[in-house]
Amino acid sequence: MNIVVTGGAGFIGGNFVYYMLGARPEDKIICYDKLTYAGNLATLEDAQKHENFKFIKGDIADRQAVYKMFEEEKPDVIVNFAAESHVDRSIENPEIFLQTNIIGTSVLLDACRKYGIQRYHQVSTDEVYGDLPLDRPDLFFTEETPLHTSSPYSSSKAGADLLVMAYGRTYGVPVTISRCSNNYGPYHFPEKLIPLMIVNALADKPLPIYGEGKNVRDWLYVEDHCKAIELILRKGIVGEVYNVGGHNEKKNIDIVKLICQALGKPESLITHVADRKGHDMRYAIDPTKIHNELGWLPETKFEDGIKKTIQWYLDNKKWWQDILARG
Numbered sequence: 001m002n003i004v005v006t007g008g009a010g011f012i013g014g015n016f017v018y019y020m021l022g023a024r025p026e027d028k029i030i031c032y033d034k035l036t037y038a039g040n041l042a043t044l045e046d047a048q049k050h051e052n053f054k055f056i057k058g059d060i061a062d063r064q065a066v067y068k069m070f071e072e073e074k075p076d077v078i079v080n081f082a083a084e085s086h087v088d089r090s091i092e093n094p095e096i097f098l099q100t101n102i103i104g105t106s107v108l109l110d111a112c113r114k115y116g117i118q119r120y121h122q123v124s125t126d127e128v129y130g131d132l133p134l135d136r137p138d139l140f141f142t143e144e145t146p147l148h149t150s151s152p153y154s155s156s157k158a159g160a161d162l163l164v165m166a167y168g169r170t171y172g173v174p175v176t177i178s179r180c181s182n183n184y185g186p187y188h189f190p191e192k193l194i195p196l197m198i199v200n201a202l203a204d205k206p207l208p209i210y211g212e213g214k215n216v217r218d219w220l221y222v223e224d225h226c227k228a229i230e231l232i233l234r235k236g237i238v239g240e241v242y243n244v245g246g247h248n249e250k251k252n253i254d255i256v257k258l259i260c261q262a263l264g265k266p267e268s269l270i271t272h273v274a275d276r277k278g279h280d281m282r283y284a285i286d287p288t289k290i291h292n293e294l295g296w297l298p299e300t301k302f303e304d305g306i307k308k309t310i311q312w313y314l315d316n317k318k319w320w321q322d323i324l325a326r327g
Contacts, residue, residue, distance in 0.1 A: 002030060002075045003027050003028065003075065003079065004032055004079070005030065005079050006081055007039070007060075007080070008029075008055075009031060009033040009035060009040055009043055010038050011038070011183065011185075011188045011192075012225060013081035013082070014043040014044060014047075015222045016081065017047050017053070018047060021050050023230055024230070026052075027052065028052045029053050030053075030054045030055075030075065031047070032056045032066075032082070033055070033056075034057070034082070035057055037326075040189075042322065054073075059104070060104035060107055061099055061104040062107070063111075066107050066108060074115075076117070077117070078117060078120045079121045079229065080120070080121065082104060083101050083104075083123075083156075083157065084096055084097045084101060088276065089153075090151050090152040091276075091277055097153055098152075098156050100156075101157055101159070101160050102159045102160050108120070109164065109171075112167075112173050113167070113173060119233060119238070120167075120173055120174065121176050121177070121178070121232060121236075122161060122178075123178055124160070124179045124180075125157050125179055125180060126218070126243070126245070127149070127150070127157065128154055128161060129141040129145045129146075129147065129148060129283075130148035130154075130280065131281050131282055131283060132281070132282040132284055134282050140245075140284045141179075141245075141284065142243065142289070143240075143242070143243055143289055161241075164177055165177070165239075168239050174238045175238065176232050176236045176238060176239070176241075177242070178228065178243075179241065179242070180225050180228075180243075180244040181220045181245045182218065182220065182246075183219075184220070184221065184222065184309055185221055185309050187319070188222075190323060190324065193252060194309065197256050197259045198263070201263050201265045201269060202313075202314075204269065206269055206271040207269045207270045207271060209272055210272075210274075210279060211274075211275035212272065213251060213253030213256065213270075213272065214251055214252070214281075215252050215280070216252075216282040216283070217252065218245050218247070218248060218249050218285050219246050219248040219302055220244065220246030220248065221298065221299075221308075224298045224299055227296065228242070228244045231290075231295070242289060242290040243285045243287050243289060245298070246285075246300075246302070247287075248298070248302040248305075249282075257270075259306070262307065262310050
């Protein structure tokens with residue numbers, strides 16, 4: 001099969017490329033990526049040594065380029081990771097999020113209609129559900145939770161999800177969607193919480209935390225997420241949404257303290273900054289459906305995953321130092 005991974009030079013997409021090269025060596029993996037600030041060819045350095053891997057630079061919102069890629073590569077499967085994904089950036093400049101996340105998704109879906117596809121899979125986020133109160137630990141996001149977005153980023157992802165389901169129903173495009181909790185692991189762009197804290201702590205720089213740091217996130221090790229997506233591609237039912245969560249709820253402040261401890265850095269580096277506008281308090285996914293129907297469970301405990309992640313950043317300083325040098 002020919003599997004196109006859009007956004008494959010980014011964090012989760014890059015990890016998915018490596019996972020698929022190992023799990024599906026008989027398939028051709030084609031990475032289609034615009035190489036924005038968050039896309040990094042250095043992430044794919046080892047992948048490019050594989051004979052069944054190909055990289056194409058392109059924008060999913062560029063209809064001519066996408067159609068050309070479909071004509072030349074004849075994909076059987078599209079896995080769409082390509083997205084603007086940083087909430088703070090979406091608050092500063094919402095339009096680029098609409099362009100990539102909604103228009104780009106529509107172009108991909110139109111190409112699937114025009115050229116045919118065995119499966120189009122949309123990688124979404126738990127942020128489309130909004131947030132949960134801190135004082136109700138019994139509440140979780142299920143696939144039936146109404147969409148209730150808080151930021152331009154999550155609104156653009158929710159819009160894309162609705163578009164995907166509409167193309168499935170109206171045009172019969174064979175679609176699936178996964179909505180994941182916060183990922184962490186190798187190749188994570190260093191503006192996000194965990195890599196930013198690791199990088200800053202190593203440099204003895206301040207560790208900025210929004211508000212009091214009591215916001216809770218459900219953390220999912222990126223390889224576990226990749227396994228879930230591959231399982232959905234193989235066994236998932238067309239037209240269905242699957243929530244993928246880590247069963248690892250942590251307060252932001254506790255994660256930063258854990259990183260300080262692991263690196264032998266003082267907690268005095270922690271600085272509290274003005275809270276993000278519309279900041280969601282708690283995300284927590286109920287992954288019962290994907291467990292019961294497809295047999296998936298997260299395999300990596302947070303305590304183990306964070307150690308592996310910290311070690312990766314220690315072992316791959318050139319990767320993130322080059323990103324920081326670019327500004």
